[in-house]
Amino acid sequence: MDHLTSLRDAEPTPFWLDDPDRPQGTPALTGGTTCDLLVVGGGYTGLWTALVAKERDPSLDVVLIEADEAGGAASGRNGGFCESSLTHGLHNGLDRWPDEIGILERLGRENLQAIEDTVERHDIDCAWERTGSIVVATEPYQVEGLQHEAEVVARYGGNPVLLDTEAVRAEINSPTFLGGLWNKDDVAMVNPARLAWGLKRACLSLGVRVFEHTPALSLDERGAVMTTRTPYGRITARRVALATNAYPSLLRRHRPYTVPVYDYALMTEPLSERQLASVGWRGRQGFADSANQFHYVRLSADNRILWGGYDAIYRYGGRVRAEHDQRHATFATLARHFFTTFPQLDGVRFTHAWGGAIDTSTRFCVFFDTSHHGKVAYAAGYTGLGVGATRFGAEVMLDLLAGERTERTALDLVRRKPLPFPPEPVRSIGIGLTKWSLARADLNEGRRNLWLRSLDRFGLGFDS
Template sequence: MGCPLSTTRALWADTAGPALPLPPLSGDTTVDVAVVGGGFTGLWTAHYLAEADPSLRIVVLEAETVGFGASGRNGGWCSALFPASLDKLAALSDRSAALAQDAAMRASVTEVARASDELGIDAHVAVGGTIVLARTVAQVARARAEVEHARGWGITDDRLRWLDEGEARTVLDAEGTLGATYTPDCAALHPLRLARGLADSLVRRGVAVHEHSRVTELLPGRAVTPHGTVRAGTVVRATEGYTARLPGHRRVVAPLYSLVIATEPLSPETWERIGLRRRETFSDHRHLIIYGQRTADDRLVFGGRGAPYHFGSRVSPGFDGDPSVFARLRATLVELFPVLTEAKVTHAWGGPLGVPRDWCASVGLDPATRIGWAGGYVGDGVSTTNLAGRTLRDLVLGRDTDLTRLPWVGHRSRLWEPEPLRWLGINAGLRAMTWADTEERLTRRPSRVARAIAPLVGG
């Protein structure tokens, strides 16, 4: 397989088509709602508010360009995954509330597809579900335990099921496959086409969307930029992996980097050998996360964790690429699919995602300050942002709904530890997950390292 390119430009940026230029803020203004962040959280929030009350004056402020962050650089999964488990959600509330959150996540996958279609956004959506391979004896045990645990929550076979080796290989014929789990609750899509389409729709509705308008200070009733101050009855923080750049928010979420590669378009013969005929998304049951999808133009997009956390929660364009991580991704991809040994990698990129200390995403609105927030998606944000947008709509408008009663609403994760403890702990956790996968391959038993480190990495 050809080496990844030295550039860190995402495939999505090269295949999204021309973008509608959006002007920076020019001077002070007063609105009803100021949304800080032009990614999915901010765009969906503005969309649902404008739809619910067209009289609202809404402004969206984006530091770079629409979809610049994780929204335009992810792996293109729109899944029902929520970063906190049902058990953790039940501990925050109760069993019925946890199941309501799960149902809301599944409904969000459907809603993203529905809204995209209604708005005329061609985001290359394909609802093929997700297959998660089990390729070691320890992974088989973990996969079967996951299915059994789901049954205890009343989750039936039509929502999560075990596939034996033969069934799994008919969906995705990866090397070493012993079985898999499958859920229908996921869509593959082109994330930047979706983000830009949402922004275009907002502009047509009369919502002001300003690019290159970095907010340097977020206060009750004000969002301050170098180009002017926006005064608003409600201010919504939708900054995810870039939250640490805001004064007073350094330890709210940790920006962890996820890196991605994409191949050239593959031949029909190659895809016949690999599978993914319905554009299912895929992963496996290892500890260090990997993820992939088949794009609408028949490329294979493949990403994973493993890039280091940078001291002081720093984010920088220079961190978007890591040659050693790209090389590991390429090697893992060939290990999974030897047929790709000679395939060219045309794009290699990355970016930060937001991780709260307890790995539980949250959304809320402080009634005293009228500052709203959403985030900490831990990489599961393409659908969760949509749920956040609809929830923030109801909170801003003062509605008491099923969405505003979900257990993630109003949740406050504790702050991350100060440095250097944050740097030491996060990077030790990332390294431990790699060790755990190696341990399981060698011992053929579930990793003791993974059990020990699980409380530090959201387990």
């Protein structure tokens, strides 16, 4: 079957959100209200912030507002890789915070376990599977790098398993796989939308007041409190946590620190027993390849294959628009790559094709700040690895709002912000040149050109 034919019936909507058990939205805020803590944004960062705040102090009056519905943006449409890394991978963290990386890795593993404990404590039905993830080599030059990667991961407390060609294909059968590195402990697979919905339900059960379809229009300081205007009312709060991520911040001076980059994914129909047997995959791990322009891939609970990544698209001006969620050229590319990786699945059709914006920062992981004399805290910039790290981000924001010096707030990762992105048109030119250079490196055995080496030298480099 032609790879384009496989897309013929694909629904232009995120698979995870196309769920008959999707909960009903809560009513919008009408009229004014007051609270101790206002959380702006109903994705993972906001939901975790509200939940952890109530767990720390059940008497706290917490309000969460969301412009759409909880989990409707990046939190409900990602790949569902919940990783322990707080720094978008060990190497990115090691390059930027070598003196702190041991602490960061430990805090990340503690954070992942805390997420699992929350899923169990609140009985969140999100298909949580602690299966780990495999980095696969698809080019000969990438195989050698896996050995070095295994040594570094083990040095900082990981439990990596190095796989040769036969071993990796015994786990997931693809003729393109030449080797693999299985991180068995530090990654869980999850249904991302159901995780968001479960966190929302947990928040409501603890007394958080959640108002959906309630965008925040402004943020102003009025003496000892902050006021936030919404379409039908005004909220007065002692503290505010901003969790808007890829969307424009209510704090204008923070906007240059993130840009929205669009990522895309496909979901197949459920595999038959014969099709699944042809792939193997009894361990149900997620996997990603080693290229700069990489794919991320996993099985759903009903044995569909999610196939995402590769293209990362920035739109001039950095506007987040619903029409950007569809990009047919990328879907065609992804379908072609899918059947190259799994030729034994010829004839499989895709049922869903979608995209969404990622809040990208120049250091490729979360950063923090406060404003308005410490009454407002902000976390953003997860760069596509926020399913797990958002809970850590929530804890940091709550520490900052409380004015507490903790192990978390003492970190350089927390105390220092990344470099901002330049204004247009320099921003688009730089992002375009970087993407072109990364693609060239993939075709040149990973060798980085002068532009990428210059970014590395200034602390702006990244390998994916």
